[in-house]
Amino acid sequence: MNERLPRECELLIVGAGPAGMAAACAAADHGMSVVVIDDNPAPGGQIWRAGPRVDLPLRAQALRERFERLPGLRLCSATRVIDAPAPGRLLVEREHDAGVIDYHRLLLCTGARERLLPFPGWTLPGVTGAGGLQALIKGGLTVRGERIAIAGSGPLLLACAATVRAQRGRLVALAEQSPWQALAGFTIGLWRWPAKLAQAIALANPRYRAASRLIEALGERRLEAVVIESLGERREIACDRLACGFGLVANTELAQLLGCALDERGILVDQHQATSVAGVYAAGECTGPGGSELALVEGRIAGLAAADQYPLAAALSRRRARWQAFAAQLEQHFALDSSRLPPRRATTLVCRCEEVTLGELEAHSDWRRAKLASRCGMGACQGRVCAAATAQLFGWAPPPPRPPLSPARIDSLLLAGMEEVQE
Amino acid sequence: MIRLTLDGEALVLPEGTSVAAALAASGDDHARSDLAGRPRAPFCGMGICQECRVCIDGRRRLACQTLIREGMEVERTR
Amino acid sequence: MIGAGIVGASCAHALALAGLSVRVVDAGLPAATSAGMGHLVSLDGSAAELALCSDSLARWRALAPSLPASGAYHRCGTLWLAENEDDLATADDKRAALAMAGIGSELITPTRLAALEPLLRPGLSGALRVESDAILYAPRVADWLLECVGITLERAQVTALEDQQVRLADGRRLGARVIVLAAGLQAGALLEGLPIEAKKGHLLVTDRYPGRVSHQLVELGYGASAHAGQGTSVAFNLQARPTGQLLIGSTRQFDTLDPRVEPALLARMLERARGYLPALGAINAIRAWTGFRAATPDGLPIIGRHPEREGLWLALGHEGLGVTTAPSTAALIRAGVLGEHPPLDPSPYRFERFRASAPADGQR
Numbered sequence: 004m005n006e007r008l009p010r011e012c013e014l015l016i017v018g019a020g021p022a023g024m025a026a027a028c029a030a031a032d033h034g035m036s037v038v039v040i041d042d043n044p045a046p047g048g049q050i051w052r053a054g055p056r057v058d059l060p061l062r063a064q065a066l067r068e069r070f071e072r073l074p075g076l077r078l079c080s081a082t083r084v085i086d087a088p089a090p091g092r093l094l095v096e097r098e099h100d101a102g103v104i105d106y107h108r109l110l111l112c113t114g115a116r117e118r119l120l121p122f123p124g125w126t127l128p129g130v131t132g133a134g135g136l137q138a139l140i141k142g143g144l145t146v147r148g149e150r151i152a153i154a155g156s157g158p159l160l161l162a163c164a165a166t167v168r169a170q171r172g173r174l175v176a177l178a179e180q181s182p183w184q185a186l187a188g189f190t191i192g193l194w195r196w197p198a199k200l201a202q203a204i205a206l207a208n209p210r211y212r213a214a215s216r217l218i219e220a221l222g223e224r225r226l227e228a229v230v231i232e233s234l235g236e237r238r239e240i241a242c243d244r245l246a247c248g249f250g251l252v253a254n255t256e257l258a259q260l261l262g263c264a265l266d267e268r269g270i271l272v273d274q275h276q277a278t279s280v281a282g283v284y285a286a287g288e289c290t291g292p293g294g295s296e297l298a299l300v301e302g303r304i305a306g307l308a309a310a311d312q313y314p315l316a317a318a319l320s321r322r323r324a325r326w327q328a329f330a331a332q333l334e335q336h337f338a339l340d341s342s343r344l345p346p347r348r349a350t351t352l353v354c355r356c357e358e359v360t361l362g363e364l365e366a367h368s369d370w371r372r373a374k375l376a377s378r379c380g381m382g383a384c385q386g387r388v389c390a391a392a393t394a395q396l397f398g399w400a401p402p403p404p405r406p407p408l409s410p411a412r413i414d415s416l417l418l419a420g421m422e423e424v425q426e
Numbered sequence: 427m428i429r430l431t432l433d434g435e436a437l438v439l440p441e442g443t444s445v446a447a448a449l450a451a452s453g454d455d456h457a458r459s460d461l462a463g464r465p466r467a468p469f470c471g472m473g474i475c476q477e478c479r480v481c482i483d484g485r486r487r488l489a490c491q492t493l494i495r496e497g498m499e500v501e502r503t504r
Numbered sequence: 505m506i507g508a509g510i511v512g513a514s515c516a517h518a519l520a521l522a523g524l525s526v527r528v529v530d531a532g533l534p535a536a537t538s539a540g541m542g543h544l545v546s547l548d549g550s551a552a553e554l555a556l557c558s559d560s561l562a563r564w565r566a567l568a569p570s571l572p573a574s575g576a577y578h579r580c581g582t583l584w585l586a587e588n589e590d591d592l593a594t595a596d597d598k599r600a601a602l603a604m605a606g607i608g609s610e611l612i613t614p615t616r617l618a619a620l621e622p623l624l625r626p627g628l629s630g631a632l633r634v635e636s637d638a639i640l641y642a643p644r645v646a647d648w649l650l651e652c653v654g655i656t657l658e659r660a661q662v663t664a665l666e667d668q669q670v671r672l673a674d675g676r677r678l679g680a681r682v683i684v685l686a687a688g689l690q691a692g693a694l695l696e697g698l699p700i701e702a703k704k705g706h707l708l709v710t711d712r713y714p715g716r717v718s719h720q721l722v723e724l725g726y727g728a729s730a731h732a733g734q735g736t737s738v739a740f741n742l743q744a745r746p747t748g749q750l751l752i753g754s755t756r757q758f759d760t761l762d763p764r765v766e767p768a769l770l771a772r773m774l775e776r777a778r779g780y781l782p783a784l785g786a787i788n789a790i791r792a793w794t795g796f797r798a799a800t801p802d803g804l805p806i807i808g809r810h811p812e813r814e815g816l817w818l819a820l821g822h823e824g825l826g827v828t829t830a831p832s833t834a835a836l837i838r839a840g841v842l843g844e845h846p847p848l849d850p851s852p853y854r855f856e857r858f859r860a861s862a863p864a865d866g867q868r
Contacts, residue, residue: 044493049472055443098492119469126466128456131467131471138446139444142490142493143439144451355469358460375644376647381791382476383479384474387475406792407791410476410711411789412485412788413786416771419767420768486787
């Protein structure tokens, strides 16, 4: 891990989730020198995150083993992109150092994050994202015997429930905002993807409640209970943890900084997974949430295209179309219904960093004015959480990202000034 | 097993544990305090929300994306 | 009032308090008030600059108790840092100049400086401490000034300045006996011949590190030497926000309107800052951005009646001192509009000074 950072490569891949690993394999198989940088301590992304309490699916293990043995691959874990200081160059930071990496081609596999919507009490310790709780558990958190509530929307809630169950946590609520009809329609539609249907059955949970609404989290200095509305009835449920999430949002910040065009789902790509910027590709959930199978095939296509293997890439387009159809099903059936989102209370914090309430934001007409007046989005997360929330709550367009892409040491930013890097 | 300190208190945890999980293992999972001094704990778990920033061996880092190391000194952010 | 930045808001506020009914029209375009540092600092580049700062700082102090907490007014004082004996001599000259304007300041020994700001690097020669300087959060203060009775705010873009009326982007026309153009750089699109030029600047803000720095820190070369001349320059300037975030500047560039952050120049700016505060290197930055100052050739703002256009008043070209000098700008505009005795000699700020110096040029 303390190896020096690489200086240059033919293909630089940002993100070592399913898309990034599949792409690295495809490109390295065709002789490219590949560097993969990833902000987590180990490859796998969010879905295949490794840890002391994880049994990864065989498919994930196999891909990871192949990935880590690739000739010509340099994997830089626990490494973040903080800026794109010049064309063909990224500035990256690790815990103890920083450096610039020059590339001929760049592939963005930056994934998606959870959409985290504000509700009263969401800043209490004990409240996490659904993916966040999974990550904590995979990182060694013990939940055995703890009372755990899960609420929000999307298949990630079920995956989180399965993780909790496997770790012997006590699931006290599993509240999905989508109605039964939508969920049933989704499940019936799964006959076209038998593996997914099997997965859905395996994840099925007797606590699952559709058309449910998360009302608030209660507690003094820590979470003590959650209030959930189901079938017109509000119930207060005592719990130790609440995991919540309202679908996924593509991580597009680096792409935006590079000038790549977006569409309403994420980074805009063509049939070769190429973005609007020459030499820059994107694959996986940063082009729109769609699950690991779609990410894998998109990653392979992107890796092949980056290695100029267009016929091989084209041969995969039917498989991609199949999983794109699955992604469309997901999006349709888990669409957020504003009447079942948490209630809007003026005192609820929207910006967790700068502590700005919903009431302070409501008076404004757009993100920029709201930000200037209230400092919403000006804290450490730079609006990553609250801008996704205000997009949902008010329809405000999120702000373009500004460097550094995540908090970075001033020492690291000084490296952006290097004209030529000394050996 | 790995030994580290959290605000000066010793902790012994399995290798591969994240600093965020180590906070929880200490019995008090808060990582930082808000402007009024109320506790904030790891939230998104994936390096986005910045709630879990703590001081690790003198540098401000994210607890959720850092694994514990032998002798690591972790301090909550005030 | 065209422009709802700190200058337009201050002028609107002053005129509304005088009993006028004021309509403020603002297009919501990026502006210096939202991009800048929010420092209230006594600069003495010229006697006229110092006179304006001195008068204005007193007005800010008077206003301070009424400001909302979110305005984040904090009288932190400024430490002008001396790197060597020459700087100390400059500091002493500055002390004398400030004293003439009624602003108290004192020379600080290196030992005392280290005690006041322990993170400064050892070996500095001392500093000039100006206790009356302050900081505030200008966008919020501007909004607060506009909440005054007698002011209506219109979010619209003015596309043309006509005789005692303006045309809006939607085709509407608004008439007024008095029109004040306080639109900073945007004013150039509405009025030909304004000698204002964009000077790009970079700023960076850090995560919260409470208690690390308490004063506003500025290198003595700021303005005088570091930002003199016509080339791209950097100078050290830092202030601590009430939350413990550190706001770090500064750069100055001519001949560009590209708003993108330039990583190499940002690095130069940070290198300079780290030279004064070595501990900054390990501190996390969270955002860098740029803004544009509206600068005149002599560095002084243009405040006063337009010499030819009936009913048109100008309050613009404040470069980096718009927040500091907004209240006095407003007082001068108010005195002019109402025909009252001005609070300070208005002649150095008049638009005519540029006409007189270059009569042959006519329009620039």
